[in-house]
Amino acid sequence: MSEPLYTLKCGKAGCFYPEYERKADLKDQTHYCPGCGHGITHKLMAEAIDELGIQDRVILVSPVGCSVFLYYYFDVGNVQVAHGRASAVATALKRARPEAIVISYQGDGDLAAIGSAEILHSANRGENITVLFVNNGIYGMTGGQMAPTTPVGAKTTTTPRGRNVWNDGYPLHISEVLSSLEGPSFIERVALGNPKQILQAKKAIRKALEAQIKGLGFSLVEVLSPCPTIWKMDPVEAQRYVREEMTRIYPLGAKRDRLAEAAPRPLPEAPPPLEEIPRLLKIDTRPSPPSARHLEGLEDRIKIAGFGGQGVLLLGQLIAEAGMDDGLEVSWLPSYGPEMRSGTSNCHVRLASKPVDSPLVTRPNILLAMNEPSLRKFLPDVADGGLVLYNGQHVPEDCHRPGVRVLAMPFAEMADSIGSAKAGNIVMLGALMALHPVLPDEKIDGALKRLVKTERWLELDRAAFACGKNAALELESCHA
Amino acid sequence: MAKQLVKGNEALMKGAILAGCRAFYGYPITPANEIAEAAAxxxxxxxxxxxxxxxxxxxxxxxxxxASAGVRAMTASSGPGISLMGEGISYLAGAELPCVIADITRGGPGLGNIAPEQSDYFQVVKGGGHGSYRTLVLAPASAQEMCDLTFDAFELAAHYRNPVIVMADGFIGQMMEPVEFPREAKLPPPPEWAVLGDARTRPNLITSIYLEPDALEAHIRKLDAKYQRMQRESVRCENYMTEDAELVFVGYGIVSRVLKSAVNRLRNEGIRAGLVRPVTLFPFPTEQIRAAARTAQTFFVVEMSTGQMVEDVRLALAGMRPVEFYGRCGGNSPSAEEIVEKAMEVMAHV
Structure with missing residues (x-):
């Protein structure tokens, strides 16, 4: 390891490491080119951190680009992230540790191109983070490709004939774009074109950090910064370019300053004690009820189908809930997605005395068809010896199957006569429990109580259940 | 504790919170939405x-x-969203950050549809992102396991400092089954390496960049040693009636449930069928599958895809036994009846 050429003893900010141990070599100097604006921006940021006394609290997010190695230099908590995602990562760091001061340091390729969605939404949410946005109008680390911020006409490795607006669009004014949002509390564009501009940059960075310390929300400082190497200029010429050319394209000044009137973001409330968590998750912490009874050999495979809105899924859920309460093994599997909003809907219910193997019902022994298309679609699948209940006046001529009992009753009409056609599903449940009495009435009633939201509907559903049960029993006695 | 009838997706999120999950970041997609809604x-x-x-x-x-700030964190999505997360998962693995990702799979490629498929196996198990990394993958087959395996996923993620993916098909996410939740909630303190924004953790650094080739190689070797440790320590597998099985099915997730039904029916027909159900897809239960070959003459892999896990079964058996495959896709699921029929055909030729 070589001896440092020179070690700065005075005036170096305290939140810089004394030596850059994380660098492979040249541990006394940065990896930046002579005249690069990152060095100055680092210094301004470091001084602001020192002055505000926040070194221990800072979490610095390094981007992808020339400043990927921020963590070589800053003696703070460091997180290095993917290209463009720094403000998303910073969002979650801050949400996780509201007391931390989270700084997202990003270049113009990182922030204004690949990370444009993340910065827009972080700003719009008013995340209480500080973003240092270093704009040099070019991709530096990858060797000088066009950035969204590259001036019109500028030659880069990917605009060899100069940036052409018809092909490449216009320089992106990030500070102005973000200032159109409600979320940000402070946005200022500064430049590193001369000492006066640099002093103003320092003030802006400090102000942005103070905004975060006070909890006032999203703050961003855009720093117009020289890149002499890629611009193929000497450092003095590059600084002149910043001062005279870049500031014409990107006017300096505060674009948003609501620090006087912004209210601090509320801090999260203290979490509840751990013992409270199960209750807050609505977990039933009562001991298991003793199994009520055992229906040996019960293996019901129930398919319920109809139009969306006929209560197909709820009917299935009621059977599964009541079955579970009765100590049976159960499963409920819905068709899901757009089908739920229109068209057909169906669900599979298993009720069994032994653990359910497959929750998919492909050969039902019970089919509950709320409409004719469902009857026609699923009748061929019903197992021999099965039972089919169909919501209609009579079974269509061609829907009889030897070995399968198909029974038609106008369930929706019956429900309508006692208050609402919507309770047709519960009338059907009543009929099913008359013809295939595997669940006790009180378990059905318990399931209704849990799943039906209002007292009025609960009463209606109870009446509907009784109505269906009685009608089916009557039908049975006529047959007998 | 009393059982509650709960959707798989909701059981997953409650299991996560009981395991100490305190951050959920996600984007809407069917059929995973109930997870984000429960998180909200x-x-x-x-x-x-x-x-x-x-x-x-x-x-x-x-x-x-x-995760960098030491919080137990998760997200949930489905195939198209997991594709977009590929980059981030690679970074998480590279930076050795623990987290849990739920993939409630649907039909692909492209927009495909929202019906269940198992076609994310390659993406999730082999790694959809760049670089030499692995994620531990758990494949629940019931609402109860959505809770239990997600609970375990947080422990495994913390133990290995690695992302863990809980991969379930849309059926497992959407169906309701009785679930008995763990009695107690956990909330472990942040790990030592986390960056908390305080004096103690100021020296900590989270990164996945190693500029020097030797440094990166050492890092990759360290990660690889960890993946090999997972292979030794964390394989999970369920065997169903394999002790004397001449025909061994291999399937995971909802398919394993249908296969149990098929095994029962084939046993009634006098065919000694059994099932090896991988619970971890990485690490893969290679040894358990090889062990089943002691009695099995034929292996039969069933998936809701055109065949992805079947490659791992063939690798495990290394030509020792014939491996048949049957797959349905596009949102169709194989029925026990059609599997029995296919199995009878296969066994007729043995």
Whole structure:
């Protein structure tokens, strides 16, 4: 390891490491080119951190680009992230540790191109983070490709004939774009074109950090910064370019300053004690009820189908809930997605005395068809010896199957006569429990109580259940 | 404790919170939405963060941020969203950050459809992102396991400092079954390496960049040693009637449930069938599958895809036994009846 050429003893900010141990070599100097604006921006940021006394609290997010190695230099908590995602990562760091001061340091390729969605939404949410946005109008680390911020006409490795607006669009004014949002509390564009501009940059960075310390929300400082190497200029010429050319394209000044009137973001409330968590998750912490009874050999495979809105899924859920309460093994599997909003809907219910193997019902022994298309679609699948209940006046001529009992009753009409056609599903449940009495009435009633939201509907559903049960029993006695 | 009839997706999120998850960042997608909705309902009251991100890309990077700060964090999505998260998952693995990612799979490629498929196996198990990394993958087959395996996923993620993916098909996510939740909630303190924004953790650094080839190689070797340790320590597998099986099915997730039904029916027909169900897809139960070959003459892999896991079964058996395959896709699922029929055909030729 070589001896440092020179070690700065005075005036170096305290939140810089004394030596850059994380660098492979040249541990006394940065990896930046002579005249690069990152060095100055680092210094301004470091001084602001020192002055505000926040070194221990800072979490610095390094981007992808020339400043990927921020963590070589800053003696703070460091997180290095993917290209463009720094403000998303910073969002979650801050949400996780509201007391931390989270700084997202990003270049113009990182922030204004690949990370444009993340910065827009972080700003719009008013995340209480500080973003240092270093704009040099070019991709530096990858060797000088066009950035969204590259001036019109500028030659880069990917605009060899100069940036052409018809092909490449216009320089992106990030500070102005973000200032159109409600979320940000402070946005200022500064430049590193001369000492006066640099002093103003320092003030802006400090102000942005103070905004975060006070909890006032999203703050961003855009720093117009020289890149002499890629611009193929000497450092003095590059600084002149910043001062005279870049500031014409990107006017300096505060674009948003609501620090006087912004209210601090509320801090999260203290979490509840751990013992409270199960209750807050609505977990039933009562001991298991003793199994009520055992229906040996019960293996019901129930398919319920109809139009969306006929209560197909709820009917299935009621059977599964009541079955579970009765100590049976159960499963409920819905068709899901757009089908739920229109068209057909169906669900599979298993009720069994032994653990359910497959929750998919492909050969039902019970089919509950709320409409004719469902009857026609699923009748061929019903197992021999099965039972089919169909919501209609009579079974269509061609829907009889030897070995399968198909029974038609106008369930929706019956429900309508006692208050609402919507309770047709519960009338059907009543009929099913008359013809295939595997669940006790009180378990059905318990399931209704849990799943039906209002007292009025609960009463209606109870009446509907009784109505269906009685009608089916009557039908049975006529047959007998 | 009393059982509750709960959707798989909801059971997953409750299991996560009981395991100490206090941050969820996600983006809407069917059939995973109930997970985010449960997170939105239950995380803020327990002192956690729920945020709907602007994209899956942002969501996984927010998980990166929360994990960096030592919070047990997760996201949930389905195939198209997991594709977008590939970059972030690679970074999480590279930076050795623990997190849990739920993939409730649907039909692909492209927009495909929202019906269940198992076609994310390659993407999730082999790694959809760049670089030499692995994620531990758990494949629940019931609502109860959505809770239990997600609970375990947080422990495994913390233990290995690695992302863990809970991969379930849309059926497992959407169906309701009785679930008995763990009695007690956990909330472990942040790990030593986390960056908390305080004096103690100021020296900590989270990164996945190693500029020097020797340094990166050493890092990759260290990661690889960890993946090999997973292979030795964390394989999980369920065997069903394999002791004397001449025909051994291999299937995971919802397919394993249908296969149990098929095994029962084939046993009634006098065919000694059994099932090996991988619970971890990485690490893969290679040894358990080889062990089943002691009695099995034929292996029969069933998937809801055109055949992805079947490659791992063939690798495990290394030509020792014939491996048949039957797959349905597009949102169709194989029925026990059609599997029995296919198996009878296969056995007729043995």
């Amino acid at each position: 309902a239950y995380l803020p009251p327990v002192g956690g963060v729920f945020l709907q991100a602007e994209s899956e890309v942002a969501a996984i990077n927010m998980v990166f941020g929360a």
